[in-house]
Amino acid sequence: MPLEIRNLTVVYNGKPAIHNIALTVREGVLMGVVGPNGAGKSTLLKAILRLVPRVAGEVWLNGRPLDKPHGEIAYLPQRGSVEWDFPVNVLDVVLMGTYARLPLGRRPGKAEREWAMECLRQVGLEALWRRQIGELSGGQQQRVFLARALAQDAPVYLLDEPLAGVDAATERVIMEQLHHLRDNGRIVLMVHHDLQTVRDCFDEVALLNEHLIAVGKVDAVMTRENLQHTYGGKLVFLQDLD
């Protein structure tokens, strides 16, 4: 069952950040959201999650309106949105992914700890589970937060530029895990900034610049005309993207 975004509009300080976005992401699809800085890519994810107020629009999941998420959506925020100095270690952070399934007041037990360790293993960080999170490198921190999202075991994954500023090893691990999620029938929507790698990363892509410019299979969407429309005159074509 798909994730349907219907006519989503968000306004910041009287100016629309995203306008009338309608988008459907099916299960088993890895979709990229691409557009220039300030195009509203992060805002789109936050509006789906209700982290910013919507002026209009709805989000539907499995044929039902999703007013407020209760753990159905795993979210990997942009790096720098949490306090790295916080007194928690790597395993503590990954365990937070299991909180969605634990009732209010119940603490994670042995089963949750084992599951969290398994998720850390999938991102190759099981050896670092005792480290304070501030002691990790940027790429390792990103992988910890991916492990937290994996621990949530949700049908939908929203990721905000997970590849920004990470090392090649981390990039490989993240893409591997996202392909794995896709192959397991999850819905994956990821904000991405690098036009060069769009073809390698995604099944489908949405071009966004306040409005939705185009959406569909990568080859059909990534045309010179669409890109120029999205980026205005700012884009220099080094090669024909055709």
Next chain:
Amino acid sequence: MIDINTLAVLTGLTLLGGTSGVLGVFALLRRKALLSDTLAHATLPGICLAYLIGGKQLGWLLAGAFLSGMLGIGAVSVITHRTRLKEDTALALTLSVFFGVGIVLLTGIQRWGDGHQSGLDRFLFGQAAALLSHEVGYLTLACLLILGVVSVLFKEFTLLCFDRNYAQVLGLPVRGLDALLMGLIALMVVLGLQSAGALLMVALMITPAAAARLCTQRLSRMVGLAALFGMLSAAGGVLMSAVYGRLPTGPVMVLIASALFLMAFLFRYTVQGEWRWQKP
């Protein structure tokens, strides 16, 4: 030398110090230290007004303190969200206005009312010896209530402090949790008014937590250490003020807490080999 009443006060206030250290950890991690201080100062006009309206019964005075403190929090929230002013300005404004009103009322009561009979000045600096044993009983119950709530909601409060957005994505009632945490802090401040005083109660929450933060990178240990430091400070304050007589309890408690903080600081930067002066 130590009679039954002093013993009861000692036990009750040791628990109060421990509870205040535990809650201080979350106040510190949620960055509510200054807001808590504003709240504490804002209790003063409430105490005075309650006294003027309904007399000197402790429960009544503390209810006034709580309401007035929450009003102060409300004022900060309105100024921050409805005007272009930032939170630090809102805090400074609210703290000084409420405290100014409180001092004017307090002075008025002492000059023109029944003078020093009112005993209200103990709410400024704290006078633990003035506590009666049934009051200590209520204090103990309230502390146990706070500790109970914190231990049940430990993981929720932790996530709220660490990553509020993620807590919201998981469907936690973040606004409710935030309000509850602030309510617990307000309750804690009110409980400590009589023994530590409006001016210094927040130091009894934040200083133990800050000292504990320097000692460890694990939240569970931080909570334990903060509880220990808070208990030592409170017990020390009660004993010193009992032994030396007429020493105000609040300042002594805070001095002990600060000494512990200094020791933690030195421990961190010498024994643990952290000589660098930049942020670790």
